[in-house]
Amino acid sequence: MRSAIAASKAANFPWTFWPECFSTEKTDEPYCVFSHQGFAAGRGIFVLTQKDFAYAMLDKPAFTNPSILENVNKFENPPFVQHEFPGKGRGLVANKTLHRGDQIFASTPVLITDSDSWSLDNAERLALLYRGVDTLPLDSQARFWALMGHFDDDPVDDRINTNNFDITIDGISQQALFPEIAMLNHDCRPNAAYFWDEQMMTHYVHAIRDIHPGEEITITYIDNEKDRKTRMRRLKSSWGFDCSCSACTANPSLVAESDSRLYQITDLAKTLDNWTPTSRATPEAAELLIELYKLERLDASLATAYKYAAEAYSSFGRRWEAIRYASLSVEMSMLDKGFRDGDVAEMRKMTNNPEMTWSWKKRAGASGKGCGCGHAH
Numbered sequence: 001m002r003s004a005i006a007a008s009k010a011a012n013f014p015w016t017f018w019p020e021c022f023s024t025e026k027t028d029e030p031y032c033v034f035s036h037q038g039f040a041a042g043r044g045i046f047v048l049t050q051k052d053f054a055y056a057m058l059d060k061p062a063f064t065n066p067s068i069l070e071n072v073n074k075f076e077n078p079p080f081v082q083h084e085f086p087g088k089g090r091g092l093v094a095n096k097t098l099h100r101g102d103q104i105f106a107s108t109p110v111l112i113t114d115s116d117s118w119s120l121d122n123a124e125r126l127a128l129l130y131r132g133v134d135t136l137p138l139d140s141q142a143r144f145w146a147l148m149g150h151f152d153d154d155p156v157d158d159r160i161n162t163n164n165f166d167i168t169i170d171g172i173s174q175q176a177l178f179p180e181i182a183m184l185n186h187d188c189r190p191n192a193a194y195f196w197d198e199q200m201m202t203h204y205v206h207a208i209r210d211i212h213p214g215e216e217i218t219i220t221y222i223d224n225e226k227d228r229k230t231r232m233r234r235l236k237s238s239w240g241f242d243c244s245c246s247a248c249t250a251n252p253s254l255v256a257e258s259d260s261r262l263y264q265i266t267d268l269a270k271t272l273d274n275w276t277p278t279s280r281a282t283p284e285a286a287e288l289l290i291e292l293y294k295l296e297r298l299d300a301s302l303a304t305a306y307k308y309a310a311e312a313y314s315s316f317g318r319r320w321e322a323i324r325y326a327s328l329s330v331e332m333s334m335l336d337k338g339f340r341d342g343d344v345a346e347m348r349k350m351t352n353n354p355e356m357t358w359s360w361k362k363r364a365g366a367s368g369k370g371c372g373c374g375h376a377h
């Protein structure tokens with residue numbers, strides 16, 4: 001018999017159990033555990049948050065129209081096998097060729113926690129988390145407990161902190177747990193990218209370059225455009241491991257070269273973002289940025305680099321190059337930022353009609369000389 005009290009027989013009550021709550025002096029509304037066992041065809045979910053936020057979530061299409069999740073959480077015949085890597089724990093290895101754009105996961109969270117719930121008394125916060133896990137369907141509970149921890153902390157906290165993803169719902173950042181996706185290890189030059197779709201309440205993972213059978217499927221946990229030292233420090237402090245990926249363990253001369261390319265990438269992005277009359281942005285600068293990202297094998301970042309190139313060409317009135325790069329940007333942005341992302345919509349517009357976009361001839365008329373920039377947007 002579960003410790004949580006079933007609420008399923010109460011009329012018009014949307015949650016499976018009566019929420020258990022604790023208050024904090026810092027907030028008006030208590031934090032509660034809201035459990036929905038039927039979510040995503042019985043995968044279930046619990047949310048540790050405040051009442052208004054939990055109820056607003058119920059208005060998302062994923063809850064109001066469950067049939068849209070028909071093709072989500074399909075874990076049979078995966079394109080990978082689980083493998084034990086010395087020093088890394090488990091990871092996922094491709095068992096067939098995956099092409100850029102191939103979907104690897106589409107998964108709903110089993111739990112979502114509000115970062116502000118840390119303002120609760122720790123024992124109370126943990127009591128809510130334990131209660132939440134206890135209210136998940138047994139299958140999801142098992143997946144939760146099978147996750148790795150590394151902080152040597154409370155077992156529930158540790159699993160959440162080691163495996164969660166930052167997501168945003170209605171503009172508010174939250175932590176979400178996707179047990180199957182949490183099996184992916186980090187690489188500073190990953191071959192897969194992910195994004196969160198809040199309408200679908202689904203986390204997607206796609207290949208961002210071709211992945212061969214036997215190759216580990218990896219994502220990034222951090223901002224890979226930082227130099228090696230910064231990346232290593234971040235991975236150690238947040239995930240407790242010494243980065244051993246090829247970009248971190250290369251010969252110091254190669255690392256130094258990579259770091260200097262990363263600094264150049266930062267500078268070029270600043271240049272291309274400059275829409276003032278003194279801007280030195282040119283299509284050539286954007287081409288160089290693309291080349292540097294390719295050299296660094298930062299495939300996901302190409303989404304933004306292609307956008308810079310599309311806008312740079314558009315700003316000099318060069319229609320066909322603008323369209324070419326806008327198309328490339330749409331393809332990569334859909335994999336890294338999401339199907340509904342604003343950049344995707346903007347670049348799609350440019351593929352149809354660059355003349356109607358804000359950047360058209362913004363910099364130099366069609367001459368390519370000098371800058372008549374004006375302001376972006």
Ligand SMILES: C[S@@+](CC[C@H](N)C(=O)[O-])C[C@H]1O[C@@H](n2cnc3c(N)ncnc32)[C@H](O)[C@@H]1O
Pocket residue numbers: 087088089090091147148150162163182183184185186187239240241242243244245
């Ligand atoms: C989200 S889990 C990934 C799956 C995990 N390997 C497992 O066995 O469940 C994150 C943890 O995996 C390990 N890990 C992930 N990527 C790693 C890497 N590149 N090198 C070493 N350890 C890694 C770290 O212990 C990290 O805290």
